[in-house]
Each structure stands twice: as structure tokens, then as C-alpha cells.
Amino acid sequence: MKRHLIRYKMKPERADENEQLIKAVFQELRDKSPDGVRYMTLRADDGTFVHLVETQTDAHSDIITGLAAFEAFQNGFRDRCSERPEREEMTVVGSYRVLDE
Numbered sequence: 572m573k574r575h576l577i578r579y580k581m582k583p584e585r586a587d588e589n590e591q592l593i594k595a596v597f598q599e600l601r602d603k604s605p606d607g608v609r610y611m612t613l614r615a616d617d618g619t620f621v622h623l624v625e626t627q628t629d630a631h632s633d634i635i636t637g638l639a640a641f642e643a644f645q646n647g648f649r650d651r652c653s654e655r656p657e658r659e660e661m662t663v664v665g666s667y668r669v670l671d672e
Contacts, residue, residue, distance in 0.1 A: 573632070574661045577622040580654035586618040589651050593620070595640040603638075607631035611669075618653070623661075 581589045593612050600610065609625040626632045635641055649655075 579656040581618040585651040592644040599640040
């Protein structure tokens with residue numbers, strides 16, 4: 572299993588737009604209900620977004636990026652950002668009712 576944390580900051584006037592695009596990704600995930608992937612996004616008041624993505628295998632790593640809504644989210648992403656994304660592979664040290672274990 573792989574877990575990645577992606578963090579970036581949006582321009583203040585574009586953060587709501589970014590949130591709506593992300594919500595569309597989650598709606599498509601709910602509609603398609605793919606196995607092998609878990610995904611969560613958090614937003615801070617300052618326009619920082621944090622995405623936590625968990626994939627069971629390398630074969631599952633393209634599930635989210637292959638969605639039409641994710642393509643729409645990516646379109647114009649750089650123009651919405653005030654701070655570029657940082658992506659790190661993460662290891663779970665502890666979790667309480669957040670991730671399946």
C-alpha cells in the first residue's frame with residue numbers, strides 16, 4: 572500500500588473554485604466506486620489544500636488521475652496556485668478511525 576500527501580496553496584480568489592473542482596472528483600469517485608483507492612482532501616482557511624491518497628497497488632495509482640473530473644481539476648491548476656504542490660510518500664505511524672487498518 573502506498574500513501575501520498577500532497578499540499579499546496581491557492582490564490583485567495585481561486586480557492587473556492589478549486590474546492591468545487593475537488594468536490595466534483597469526489598462525486599465521480601462516489602458514482603464509480605472504484606476499489607483499491609482511498610482519498611481525502613482538507614482545506615485550511617488560508618487556501619492551503621492537503622490531499623491524502625492511498626492506493627493498494629501500483630495498478631491502482633491511476634484511478635483518480637484517470638477521472639474526467641480530475642482532468643477538469645488539473646485544467647488551469649497552475650494558474651490557481653500561489654504555492655506549488657509538494658508531494659511526499661508517507662508511512663502511517665498511528666490512526667484512529669481515519670484509515671482502514
